Amino acid sequence: MRINKLINNFIKAVKGEEKNFVNGSINRAIFMLSIPMILEMVMESLFAIVDIFFVGRVSVNAVATVALTESVVMIIYAIAIGLSMAATAIVSRRVGEGNNDKAAEAGVQAIFIAVAVSVLFSLCGIFFAKDILRLMGGEEALIEEGYGYTKIMLGGNVTVMLLFLINAVFRGAGDASVAMRVLWIANGLNIILDPIFIFGLGPIPAFGVEGAAIATNTGRGIGVIIQLLALTGAGSVIKVTWRHIKVQWDIIGNLLTISLGGIGQYMIGTLSWLFLVRISAVFGSEVLAGYAIAFRIIMFTILPSWGMANAAATLVGQNLGASQPDRAERSVWKCAFYNMIFLTTVSLIFGIWAETFVGMFSPESEVVKYGAIALRIICCGYIFFAYGMVIGQSFNGAGDTRTPTVINFFCFWMFEVPLAWVLSRTFDLGPTGIFLAIALAVALYAVVSIVLFRKGTWKQVKV
Secondary structure: OHHHHHHHHHHHHHHOOOOOOOOOOHHHHHHHHHHHHHHHHHHHHHHHHHHHHHHOOOOHHHHHHHHHHHHHHHHHHHHHHHHHHHHHHHHHHHHHOOOHHHHHHHHHHHHHHHHHHHHHHHHHHHHHHHHHHHHOOOOHHHHHHHHHHHHHHHHOHHHHHHHHHHHHHHHHHOOHHHHHHHHHHHHHHHHHHHHHHHHOEOOEOOOOHHHHHHHHHHHHHHHHHHHHHHHHOOOOOOOOOHHHOOOOHHHHHHHHHHHHHHHHHHHHHHHHHHHHHHHHHOOOHHHHHHHHHHHHHHHHHOHHHHHHHHHHHHHHHHHHHOOOHHHHHHHHHHHHHHHHHHHHHHHHHHHHHHHHHHHOOOOOHHHHHHHHHHHHHHHHHHHHHHHHHHHHHHHHHOOOOHHHHHHHHHHHHHHHHHHHHHHHHHOOOOHHHHHHHHHHHHHHHHHHHHHHHHHOHHHHOOO
């Protein structure tokens, strides 16, 4: 009986039948929100793997072009993620207040900002694609072969920007299932179109690496069209109408203020990871490869954790809007506890079979050795980080993006990077010192987050 009930709830979560998250069982609310968010992230991860799989069959320069372009696109991702955090916080608060009309206004203003920012990147990509690749260190042969990819990806970056942002609006409104379906359609189309545009099919010529960019923008562009239709449809929690299509500078200012913290969080995390990669490179390619493989395995397997964290952010925003701060706090602790159970299970599995998992990606014994060490040590820290990631997103859901930004800066730049250097070089622990620093940093992040969360100042944030 319980299994049947669980299956029925799963189906309802995927369909998005549950809309009320400020009343009733908190456990049910977490389940209904987190399931579609987890499935959404699984597809995003699958897309990244499939994309590089096809591009890798074009040429070495093609893969390098994608890597160099992605380095620039990371800036777009940072802005999109920052705006998404702000959009989720404000929309969820308005929905919790029962003011869906104001939620729709906030969503539209966020779209205006995204379009304006994307136009600037589009112009740079269209007119300076070769210069961008040259600036990133690309050789002339690579530039001539791949600049078309860079031009198309940056020129059409509005599809990436809007896909991130509008899905954040849906999540804030509690329509996580819509966000999930849109991403599945967009990335599913990209996976189908990738080999067609890259290698050609029938009357469609082979575009090479440019075909990957065409497929990505086409798939995500269709996803954006579906998003806009859903936003204006009758079934949407927040229905956008023509009267919402006007610039409101006060809302735009509020969105930009909140989004700065989100952008900072993403950039701090990305740059600290790049520094660790640089430190790892000193110990040889085997260490670097082992660390890279372990990191990707961890990131793929903790996707459900980020789904849980995003669910917590929506629950916090909506319950604060409904003037139920205690329910918001209880939701966070429950999400964090469930997340800890999940990551503890994952860590035990990796601890026992670390070599097996790393060996799936490399046959080299030294790579497997260091990858297994990294996997075991870092996962010990991620047991604690289960609380950190949920609480960090909960701050964002409340509109307090400044607190997790400060925590990120302190734990990852001021603590993790220097500690990795000292342990690996000064104390001669080598690569193990780097892995220990990561584990200790994420554990510290969790402790600091818990302490600041308990203070409860996030409950008074106005958005």
